[in-house]
């Protein structure tokens with residue numbers, strides 16, 4: 001590629017940004033270079049574009065009325081931010097003296113972009129996410145950073161979060177990283193199946209491939225989710241208050257005391273009691289409270305979520321395997337209990353080094369760690385966000401409501417993968433939780449096409465736009481068609 005000139009620096013020049021009078025149309029986000037006397041070629045990026053003209057309102061009116069037809073002089077002006085250059089030791093530096101007004105601005109060439117951004121093949125530690133937007137340069141995330149320093153995936157509904165996460169899980173499985181995925185819609189089972197190949201796969205250099213041997217699935221409801229193994233919890237380890245949630249009873253005031261009494265009397269006779277024993281003991285109770293308890297315990301017995309023994313941790317976590325916790329069809333408050341129990345069990349056992357380091361993915365995380373949430377689930381996830389890294393438990397939160405997820409959790413994520421976001425409150429929450437996001441980037445997030453992500457962290461010192469690679473496996477989150485065409 002020739003060294004293509006696109007314009008000239010003018011006006012006041014800062015150390016972080018400068019203005020360009022553009023002679024060629026370029027796009028916001030394009031990479032540029034300026035030759036600096038002291039430091040050589042410096043990488044910059046177009047952050048904003050503006051067309052100015054000498055057409056004032058008065059003249060516009062005159063032209064509108066057909067009174068004059070003088071030519072309009074217009075200019076294309078840009079604002080660029082300086083990304084920097086690599087010094088002798090390979091560190092990214094910013095010039096300490098502003099560029100000269102009048103200096104020429106060129107379109108950046110790919111080798112320089114790759115060098116300064118740090119786009120390189122990371123071998124065993126790289127997760128191939130896609131290509132740098134408008135370039136043929138691979139964006140690989142540092143897997144150690146992902147797992148050690150947490151990840152958030154943020155976008156509006158239909159923005160491509162689950163698709164992107166699928167890409168990430170494929171990469172982790174290729175590198176034999178253990179994953180546990182909270183899957184509220186049951187959409188990750190398709191990681192077992194190879195995608196149908198199309199032209200896009202060739203462009204990105206992706207082979208279609210299924211991961212059937214590295215995916216296992218558990219669900220509290222195996223009738224609705226027959227591909228899953230049953231997920232059960234040990235009845236004896238469930239507090240009566242949580243038992244009410246599993247039974248679908250919200251009126252704690254009326255039911256907690258009688259339930260406690262019932263459990264205690266059964267446990268006194270048989271410490272290995274089952275739900276069936278509770279049902280039997282509740283059979284002869286009189287009055288509406290007792291009758292409701294009996295009826296809800298029968299329901300609980302049918303769900304089979306509580307057994308004498310819970311699903312063993314060794315079954316749940318297997319090295320190099322992605323375990324899906326499919327919660328499709330499970331009531332929201334029961335989901336919350338399940339997530340709290342699984343997350344805290346994983347955390348406790350990571351601390352004791354009883355299970356391999358792992359990546360815990362929470363889809364629809366605003367439901368499990370809401371802002372100002374006080375439920376156990378929120379507490380556990382906040383703990384993992386703040387301390388998980390010390391114990392090799394990486395957290396990945398996925399949400400369409402950045403404004404509604406707990407801020408501690410969000411701010412602990414050092415890698416952010418952001419797709420299109422339009423809600424102003426969510427944008428504000430994102431801007432507040434990410435360093436180095438320019439006003440121009442925040443604007444660009446609002447109009448990102450599906451499949452383009454803004455990546456911050458992940459081993460990169462500056463945010464970059466990435467065209468997400470196609471899936472090697474099938475995507476399970478296709479929207480339901482209401483009407484066929």
Ligand SMILES: Nc1ncnc2c1ncn2[C@@H]1O[C@H](COP(=O)(O)OP(=O)(O)O)[C@@H](O)[C@H]1O
Nearest residue numbers: 156157158159160161162163451468477478479
């Ligand atoms: N990188 C991509 N390439 C191609 N199609 C995509 C990409 N990302 C998302 N899609 C499509 O967009 C739709 C919504 O994506 P999805 O990941 O399910 O959204 P979200 O989880 O954010 O609601 C899906 O039908 C998917 O096929």
Ligand SMILES: [Mg+2]
Nearest residue numbers: 161162163477
């Ligand atoms: Mg989704």
